[in-house]
Amino acid sequence: MKSHFLTALTTHLMTPVVSDAPALFALIDQDRAHLARWMPRTASIQSVADEAAFLLKSRERIAANQFWLAVIWVGTHPAGTVDLHSFKDGHAEVGYWLGRDFQGRGIMPHVLGIVEDVAFNQLGLNKVELVIATDNTRSQAVAIRRKFHQDAILREHLLTAAGTYDDAIVYSKLKHDGHGRR
Amino acid sequence: MTTYSVSPYIQLKSPQLSDAPALFACIAADRPYLSQWLPWAATTRTVADETAFLKYCQQRIASHQLWLTVIWVAGRPAGMIDLHDFKDHHAAVGYWLNHTLRGQGITTKCLATVETIGFNTLKLHSLNLLAEPENHASRAVAEHRGFHQDGLLRAHIPTVQGDYRDAVIYSKINREFTP
Numbered sequence: 001m002k003s004h005f006l007t008a009l010t011t012h013l014m015t016p017v018v019s020d021a022p023a024l025f026a027l028i029d030q031d032r033a034h035l036a037r038w039m040p041r042t043a044s045i046q047s048v049a050d051e052a053a054f055l056l057k058s059r060e061r062i063a064a065n066q067f068w069l070a071v072i073w074v075g076t077h078p079a080g081t082v083d084l085h086s087f088k089d090g091h092a093e094v095g096y097w098l099g100r101d102f103q104g105r106g107i108m109p110h111v112l113g114i115v116e117d118v119a120f121n122q123l124g125l126n127k128v129e130l131v132i133a134t135d136n137t138r139s140q141a142v143a144i145r146r147k148f149h150q151d152a153i154l155r156e157h158l159l160t161a162a163g164t165y166d167d168a169i170v171y172s173k174l175k176h177d178g179h180g181r182r
Numbered sequence: 183m184t185t186y187s188v189s190p191y192i193q194l195k196s197p198q199l200s201d202a203p204a205l206f207a208c209i210a211a212d213r214p215y216l217s218q219w220l221p222w223a224a225t226t227r228t229v230a231d232e233t234a235f236l237k238y239c240q241q242r243i244a245s246h247q248l249w250l251t252v253i254w255v256a257g258r259p260a261g262m263i264d265l266h267d268f269k270d271h272h273a274a275v276g277y278w279l280n281h282t283l284r285g286q287g288i289t290t291k292c293l294a295t296v297e298t299i300g301f302n303t304l305k306l307h308s309l310n311l312l313a314e315p316e317n318h319a320s321r322a323v324a325e326h327r328g329f330h331q332d333g334l335l336r337a338h339i340p341t342v343q344g345d346y347r348d349a350v351i352y353s354k355i356n357r358e359f360t361p
């Protein structure tokens with residue numbers, strides 16, 4: 001998959017289905033150590049069945065309007081997921097991860113642009129937030145590429161798999177901030 | 183019913199439906215001021231509305247999604263203080279107090295008690311607190327208690343008018359806590 005033409009492949013977002021579980025599990029399992037650093041949920045995904053259960057639970061929460069989740073497809077391959085969670089008072093938080101071979105290719109800024117469009121124009125949100133550990137510079141680059149505004153640094157806010165706490169930068173984008181898809 | 187003593191004349195008590203008339207009277211008497219910061223003050227129009235809210239609180243408390251007490255001053259319900267949005271061993275503090283009692287350090291004393299409960303009983307790692315930039319009374323409480331200003335969340339709190347106001351976000355970490 002790691003080839004120069006990867007970014008030329010169409011990136012699109014699809015509603016999660018249980019049959020995505022094997023491909024998503026393989027991506028998580030392949031990059032477990034790195035993903036677990038920023039995504040504590042990684043530790044609870046030890047089998048395809050765990051990921052399938054997560055996707056099923058996600059579909060229930062999406063149906064209840066508590067959650068929004070899409071599978072990121074690059075060409076014909078699932079590449080990761082992106083979600084909106086913690087809906088409250090006209091805002092929600094974005095979460096995302098990409099498999100190792102799909103990182104560093106500009107896929108995530110493109111995906112985030114699509115998610116902003118969903119949040120503001122389909123879900124009627126006024127603001128989307130990104131809460132990113134201060135050491136997660138790769139994820140911060142995505143926020144900066146999409147012209148998110150740095151609002152705050154929350155001290156010792158994110159619980160890590162190791163039981164310690166990471167400081168977190170809160171980024172925001174408002175519906176009226178503008179900045180189109182690209 | 184649990185009661186926490188803050189001072190000889192201030193207690194924090196778990197919410198009872200019978201508190202509704204006194205709490206509603208506080209809200210009704212101070213509606214324009216409270217509504218500036220707390221949109222629910224505009225929509226709490228009857229004692230029954232407040233009773234329904236107290237019922238909702240009791241359910242959320244029973245399912246461990248909320249910690250909330252009624253602030254009693256000199257034998258009467260006078261406000262509320264709570265912990266909500268529990269996640270990753272942190273929670274957010276919320277409070278309001280009857281306007282005739284403000285400016286006497288009562289909420290600051292109550293917050294000190296809630297910090298003790300949050301850090302020592304609930305074993306939280308940190309507490310957050312949101313206040314609108316112009317809500318000087320609320321910010322003074324946070325600052326008197328030594329909360330650290332972490333930033334300004336844009337368009338974070340909805341208003342009665344249907345737009346959004348910014349919120350200053352404060353935090354305190356367990357090791358920074360002294361009663």
